[in-house]
Amino acid sequence: MATKTNPFTFLQQVRAEVSKVVWPSRREAAITTVMVFVMAIAASLFFTLADFLLSWGVQFLLGVGR
Template sequence: MATKTNPLQFLQQVRTETAKVSWPSRRETAITTTMVFIMAFVAAVFFLVVDQLLHYGVGLLLGIGG
């Protein structure tokens, strides 16, 4: 059975662990965030195009126009 840690010890442990974390710089964070938005936009456009092509293809296949 695990022993319980009192809240003060827990907070000290959390502080010690967060000091070990390698935090990104503001510039790295901004670049990463920008890249995420760009990739989300590219993915959205890609899936829009694929969806439109499939819609057109299924329409032709079923004979209901394109």
């Protein structure tokens, strides 16, 4: 069973670990956010086009939707 740590020691350990984190600059965070949106839009366009082409191909092969 794990040993219990008192709350004061726990908070000291948490503070020590958080101080090791390298936080991104405002510019890095903004660029990353924009890139996430760009990639999400690109992925949605790709899958929309793929869905359209596959549905067109299936309809063509089955002769449905004449």
